[in-house]
Amino acid sequence: MTNKSKQKTINWGIIGLGKIANKFATDLQTVEGAKLYAVASRTQEKANAFAEKFNVTKAYNSYDLLANDPNIDAVYIATPHALHKENTLLCLEKGIAVLCEKPFAMNANEVGEMIARAKEKNVLLMEALWTYFLPHYQYVLKAIENKTYGNIIKLEADFGFHRDFDDNTRLFNKSLGGGSLLDIGIYPIFAALSTLGIPENIAATATYFDNGADSSCSMTFEYNDGVTAYLKSSLLENLPTEAIFQFEKGKIKINTMFHQPSTVTIYSEDDVETITFDYETIGYNYETIHFNELLRQGKTESPIMSFKFSKTLIKTLDKVRELINLRY
Numbered sequence: 001m002t003n004k005s006k007q008k009t010i011n012w013g014i015i016g017l018g019k020i021a022n023k024f025a026t027d028l029q030t031v032e033g034a035k036l037y038a039v040a041s042r043t044q045e046k047a048n049a050f051a052e053k054f055n056v057t058k059a060y061n062s063y064d065l066l067a068n069d070p071n072i073d074a075v076y077i078a079t080p081h082a083l084h085k086e087n088t089l090l091c092l093e094k095g096i097a098v099l100c101e102k103p104f105a106m107n108a109n110e111v112g113e114m115i116a117r118a119k120e121k122n123v124l125l126m127e128a129l130w131t132y133f134l135p136h137y138q139y140v141l142k143a144i145e146n147k148t149y150g151n152i153i154k155l156e157a158d159f160g161f162h163r164d165f166d167d168n169t170r171l172f173n174k175s176l177g178g179g180s181l182l183d184i185g186i187y188p189i190f191a192a193l194s195t196l197g198i199p200e201n202i203a204a205t206a207t208y209f210d211n212g213a214d215s216s217c218s219m220t221f222e223y224n225d226g227v228t229a230y231l232k233s234s235l236l237e238n239l240p241t242e243a244i245f246q247f248e249k250g251k252i253k254i255n256t257m258f259h260q261p262s263t264v265t266i267y268s269e270d271d272v273e274t275i276t277f278d279y280e281t282i283g284y285n286y287e288t289i290h291f292n293e294l295l296r297q298g299k300t301e302s303p304i305m306s307f308k309f310s311k312t313l314i315k316t317l318d319k320v321r322e323l324i325n326l327r328y
């Protein structure tokens with residue numbers, strides 16, 4: 001690797017200029033060696049406004065036009081779940097590296113297709129599960145790996161907030177992949193898979209909105225040796241949104257909004273300590289820095305948010321959907 005290639009500014013593009021695109025773009029401004037070069041919206045007005053806000057060079061009124069811009073190195077897909085596969089393939093076809101929002105796609109078949117295409121084209125692809133890259137989450141993973149408090153014996157993780165039902169919005173609209181499980185249930189599931197691995201057995205129940213999207217989902221993941229993960233997502237009520245790991249010799253609680261920059265409280269045999277982390281951004285820069293490094297090194301897969309992990313995650317979501325009879 002030459003010094004020059006290390007220094008190369010990565011030209012980013014964003015497809016779909018909604019809420020998360022704004023946050024991603026805000027944090028991208030803090031990332032060295034990266035520039036938000038182009039954005040694409042279904043409407044020119046929106047693209048122009050976004051481009052002005054973030055000082056973006058190109059503002060496109062179609063996703064196709066962005067994918068055809070030869071100056072783009074990486075694209076962040078920030079459209080509703082149901083469009084992730086189509087938008088990802090569009091960019092991979094053109095040899096552009098893709099960081100695609102969670103859930104990676106609607107089901108394991110779609111994810112398999114995306115990964116196969118990335119491999120065929122030899123292009124970097126990663127699911128944007130930002131939590132994996134956040135320092136407080138990495139801290140907890142280290143404590144688990146080092147068995148600082150012994151083995152995990154129980155996990156309780158949830159994610160819930162109340163929103164009035166509105167079928168016109170992405171969160172609830174079934175044709176866009178709306179519902180609690182795919183949108184926020186993915187985080188408690190991620191907490192279980194990233195710490196305990198694939199469960200031996202899964203049980204799940206759900207409640208539904210009138211349009212068939214799930215309004216809440218309760219899951220139990222059973223592991224060997226009686227280890228259990230109790231997981232829940234809800235769009236009906238505000239939940240603590242914590243991840244609590246019970247160990248043989250203590251407890252680690254990732255405090256509220258555990259999936260985003262947060263604090264960690266450790267309950268050991270004779271002490272309670274809350275650890276804070278020096279977060280200065282919304283938290284989307286960590287995944288981006290990792291992605292940029294992979295791209296500069298010519299890598300096509302992340303060792304952290306690996307294809308294997310993304311496949312396990314979507315297969316687990318598929319399994320839960322089968323159990324609660326949630327079909328898209």
Ligand SMILES: NC(=O)c1ccc[n+]([C@@H]2O[C@H](COP(=O)([O-])OP(=O)(O)OC[C@H]3O[C@@H](n4cnc5c(N)ncnc54)[C@H](OP(=O)(O)O)[C@@H]3O)[C@@H](O)[C@H]2O)c1
Pocket residue numbers: 015016017018019020021040041042043046078079080081083101102103128130170176182183
């Ligand atoms: N990592 C995280 O923390 C996080 C947080 C929130 C959401 N997400 C994920 O990011 C994705 C987008 O979420 P969001 O909250 O940003 O959604 P959003 O505010 O609704 O934005 C989605 C954007 O997708 C584009 N789009 C294309 N076709 C669309 C259609 N048929 N209906 C609606 N929008 C369409 C629109 O952009 P244009 O009009 O510009 O084309 C829209 O603004 C979801 O998959 C979600 O799971 C991740």
